[in-house]
Every structure is written in C-alpha cells, then in structure tokens.
Amino acid sequence: MTTSTYPERPGAITFRGTPMTLVGTPVRAGDPAPDFQLTSGALAPFTLKEAIDAGARNALFIAVPSLDTPTCSIETNTFNKRLGEVPAGTAVFVVSADLPFAQNRWAAANGAEALTYLSDYRQRSFGTAYGILIKELLLLARANFVVGKNGTVTYAEIVPEVATEPNYDATLAALKHLK
Numbered sequence: 001m002t003t004s005t006y007p008e009r010p011g012a013i014t015f016r017g018t019p020m021t022l023v024g025t026p027v028r029a030g031d032p033a034p035d036f037q038l039t040s041g042a043l044a045p046f047t048l049k050e051a052i053d054a055g056a057r058n059a060l061f062i063a064v065p066s067l068d069t070p071t072c073s074i075e076t077n078t079f080n081k082r083l084g085e086v087p088a089g090t091a092v093f094v095v096s097a098d099l100p101f102a103q104n105r106w107a108a109a110n111g112a113e114a115l116t117y118l119s120d121y122r123q124r125s126f127g128t129a130y131g132i133l134i135k136e137l138l139l140l141a142r143a144n145f146v147v148g149k150n151g152t153v154t155y156a157e158i159v160p161e162v163a164t165e166p167n168y169d170a171t172l173a174a175l176k177h178l179k
Contacts, residue, residue, distance in 0.1 A: 006128050013141050015134070015162040022141060026131035027156050033147040034129035038118035041100045046118055051093060052149055058090040058178045059147045060171070062115075063132055065139040067098050067106040071163050075142070078168055080112040085172045089149075097121050097139050132158060144171045148178050 009026070011019040027034065038046045051059040062079055064072035076094055086092055095118045096103065103117035120126045120140060127133030132141040144166050146155035155174030159166050 006133075007131075008135060009131070013134070013158065013160055013162060015137070017161075020137070020141075020162070021135040022131055022158075023133040023135050024128035024131035026158065027129075027145065027153050029153055029156055031153045031156075033145070033151050033153050036120075036126040036129050037123060038095060038120055038126055039100055039122055040119075041104050041117055043100060048147070048151065051091060052147060052151060053091070055149050055151070056089075058087075058149055058175065060086065060090060060092045060175060061095055061126075061130075061143075061145040061147070062093065063095045063126070063130070063140045063143040063145070065134070065137070065142065065162060066096055067094070067103060071142070071165060072096070073106075073110070075165050076106075076112060076115065077110055078165070080110075080115055082168065082172060083114055085175075087175055087178065090175055090178070091116065093118050095120055095126055095140065097124070097127070134162075142166060146171070146174045146178070154178060 006023045009022045012022040035048045040046045093116045100119045127140045132143045142159040144157045
C-alpha cells in the first residue's frame with residue numbers, strides 16, 4: 001500500500017518510545033465521520049453507513065494495532081467487560097489490521113464475542129481516513145472514536161504512546177451524551 005497520497009505527521013505518536021509517523025488527516029470532535037471500507041468477520045465489506053445503521057444508532061470505534069499484543073488484548077477485554085456501561089442504541093466495533101480469521105480466533109479465545117470486529121487489512125481506509133495509520137508498521141494507532149447517529153464525530157482520542165491504554169472513562173462518558 002502506498003501512503004504518499006495522504007498527509008503525514010512525523011512523530012505524532014510513539015511506539016515504545018520510538019517516534020512514528022501517522023498517515024491521514026486526524027479526525028476531531030465535531031468533524032463529519034469519514035467513510036471507510038472495512039472487512040467483517042464474514043469477509044464482507046463494511047462501511048460507516050452500516051456502522052451507524054443509516055442513522056439509527058451511535059457507534060464506538062476502538063482502534064488497536066493488533067489483538068495479539070498485550071496492551072490491545074487488555075484494552076479489548078476491558079471494553080468487553082464494560083459493555084454494560086454502553087448506552088442502548090450504540091454499537092461497539094473493534095478495528096485492527098488483523099485478518100478477520102485472527103480477530104474471530106482471538107474473540108473466541110477471550111470470551112469477547114459480544115464486540116463486533118472489523119479488519120482494515122485490505123485498504124487501510126479506516127486508518128488513513130481517521131489519520132491513525134502508522135506508516136512504519138502499516139498498523140493502526142491506538143485510538144477511540146465516538147460517532148453519533150447523524151454521522152458526526154463526538155469524541156476522538158489518539159493515544160500518544162501505542163503501548164499505553166486509552167482513557168476508558170472518558171470514552172464511555174462521551175457515549176452518555178449522545179441521544
């Protein structure tokens with residue numbers, strides 16, 4: 001995949017202390033949520049319109065580099081355990097560049113099948129659209145995005161150090177303000 005057609009932000013985050021370049025324009029609260037084409041566990045295309053069910057629900061996107069790493073595993077398990085705090089009418093999606101087969105295997109092994117897993121392995125369109133593709137690794141940075149039913153980003157967190165967990169409380173609190 002070529003990343004030369006997208007804006008780059010050298011040193012935007014670190015990976016175990018090493019500066020990394022993020023590709024794409026960062027998304028901020030108040031921005032229209034960019035569309036993307038991810039791959040579902042059934043290997044079907046999945047878009048923003050499907051995520052918000054054409055305006056019928058809100059969406060939380062939990063972006064992680066790889067479920068097979070310790071911090072990503074902890075984060076995904078933590079959100080899975082805290083699903084009871086997610087308001088009704090909100091879908092929760094874990095997005096990574098892992099293959100759908102690996103995502104399904106990880107979910108089954110960790111008892112985390114209540115979350116929906118989406119893969120950005122084909123086009124990296126989520127990573128570039130939301131400004132979180134790590135150029136050096138072609139993985140997603142650790143980030144959380146809340147998108148309202150109207151397709152507007154209401155919360156965005158890009159974690160500055162990839163090996164650090166996100167702010168779970170702030171992410172879940174952002175969901176409570178949605179209607």
